[in-house]
Amino acid sequence: MMKSLRKFLVLQLSLMMALCLGACSGGGSGQAEDPSAKTVKIGVLVSDTTSAEALAFRSYYEDYIKSVYNVEFMFSDELKDAAAEQSAIDNFIANNCQGIISMASADRPAQIEKCESEKIYYAVATGTLTDEQYETYKGYEYYVGAIGPDLSIEYQTGYDMAKYFLDQGYTKFGMFTGASVYFTEMHIYRAAGMLAAMCDAGNGTYNGVTGMDIVGKIMADGGEVTTGKIGSIELNGVVSGYDFDDAWFGKLAAVANDPEVEVLLAVGSGQVTFAGFKPEGKMLGDIDCYTADSVGLMEAGTLNYLAGKFSASIGPIFAATLSAAYGKPIRTSEGNAFALSQGYWVAKDAETAKKYYEVDSSVTDPAYSKEQLDTLIGASYDDFAKFVSAYSFDEIKK
Amino acid sequence: MSRGKRIAGALAIPAGVLIVCMLISMSCGVSLFGSPLSRITFVRAGANVLLVTFALSINLNSGRFDFSIGSAALLSSVISSMITLKLNAGPVVMLILSVVIGGILGLLSGFVYVTVKLPPIIVSLGMALFYEGMAFTLTGGHGVSFASNTALLGFGTVTNYLLISAAALILMIAVFDHTSFGYEYKALVSGQKVAVNTGIREVPNALICYLIAGALMGAQGFISATNNGAITMSLNFGSISPMFMAFLPMFIGGFIGRYTSDKVGYLLGALTSATISLTYIRLDIPSSTQQIVSALLMVTFLIYLNNEGKLKQLLKH
Structure with missing residues (x-):
């Protein structure tokens, strides 16, 4: 009885060892864990x-x-x-x-x-x-x-947006410079690009500087962009920050409705800042992203240029x-x-914006x-x- | 106090601020009310501040600090605008919906407060987070945009803002100065324990206060939303900030209330605040400077209020 039990245990142990070895050799045969x-x-x-x-x-x-x-x-x-x-x-x-x-x-x-x-x-x-x-x-x-x-792309995106409107003959601008006053580089570079385009088109300077030097000028001015003439181009209104108080909304409305402003340029959030105040006939360009609302605004003619991240x-x-x-x-x-x-993906008409949005919002x-x-x-x-x-x-x- | 003295006392601050602001503007070559847009901006700011000041003061005077009023305005405007856009309805429908939903949200805040019996600050912070989260969830975080909807945006006229302000003022005077509820409210404000011992029921009174505050914030949310056609989302107490615009007018209103009704005081305080806001806009003052000036004005006024007696004594000598 004891002998057969011993034989049975030996057999079991041998079987277990064989299985272990088999498993180990399987792992070492080149099939790495996925x-x-x-x-x-x-x-x-x-x-x-x-x-x-x-x-x-x-x-x-x-x-x-x-x-x-x-x-x-x-x-x-x-x-x-x-x-x-x-x-x-x-x-x-x-x-x-x-x-x-x-x-x-x-x-x-x-x-x-x-x-x-x-x-x-x-x-x-x-x-x-x-x-x-x-x-x-x-x-x-x-x-x-x-x-x-x-940052050079941010600068170029701002430049291209302003140039788009300058090429159409517009000369009077208003700007929303977003978080430039909080020294957010992205917004400063976009604003600098817009101003540089105005310098090039108007054969002038922005407070004595042109091109990339405008970045330094804005930084030195505490992130503020100032209004004034840039050669033959006029920058007639600037709003910055995200205060969301009566004074801030009032300033946005004042710039958007200023008869001396033809085009409103936003370094971001243009759809929630200028869009609601903008009278018909004025142009609006924004750097943001593609949403159902932005497509709707482009279809309504409220938004005319959108450079958006996808x-x-x-x-x-x-x-x-x-x-x-x-x-x-x-x-x-x-x-x-x-x-x-x-x-960015740039849309200059509602059809393009819609095409971008359909792809961008797809979860399949x-x-x-x-x-x-x-x-x-x-x-x-x-x-x-x-x-x-x-x-x-x-x-x-x- | 003679009638003339009371009128002079009530108008001293708003008229003084107006004159100073006009002089500063004129010295800069700018007319304070020079354009129709300036007038709309002034009246809108006045209406906005008045509604928040009323809503805040109702509960604050009773020792209940309600941080959820801004979120109630946010959520009520989100729900009302979504319904209005779905029904393709006009601004009047949206205004009514905003007020009703705001009232319900206010009542809910009050109900939670009287039920859980926790300090109002804690309850209102919890409700603020809840309402912010609700608004975020309802809109998928995207907020509501109707920047191309001329019908809703067209509501923003001087007449309409004046009508809303007048309605709010009449409601406040009628309810708080000419009803038994108002007298009970005043009794509770003066001495809660004594008032309760005389048989005044504190819980229904508190619930009505929350209801009215919510309804007023519903109207304020409507004005904000139809101002620029977009409702942006706030999370993590981001909706609390609108409440702070009511502090200066509330302090000014409290001071003016010595010469007239406190409600008229709040109105004059709101107009003072709107005058300052308009000056910032017309003179294109950077927001950082605005904040410094506003803070200085408030601190100076509080210092004056706290040392009024000493100052009077000094002037006598």
């Missing part, structure tokens, strides 16, 4: 939760990307300062996020340092680092890179972050993080689909950069 089988958690830092642009970005990640990739997104609250950003990163770490995509820029160096020390992949969406910052952080192992309109523009940075989380970071030939620029067939993004996971830097740089509507939908 990284996409495990859910990757990504934290998203946002400084804005209510603008149309912020909502469109969130919708792309949560309604499309999440449905086609094995990922989970954690969005921060509205982050207003560097301390709030650090606290949000701590929260992401506590929730085992493997990567962070940042759309908050109160203190990007602090964000990068924190993620590097915590060994979490960090990427910048819808923005870029300054040249000095890039030089400092490009070699960091966990810094993935940045994709967004760089929501899927944050697709490639997601793919790069996921690629890094899968152990295949995309690095330049020198082994550094990438810094790539991406611009967005501008950047899974099939397109899949090609970026583990891609070479050159292929990745080529993909990102072909951002125009026609190039993407080709």
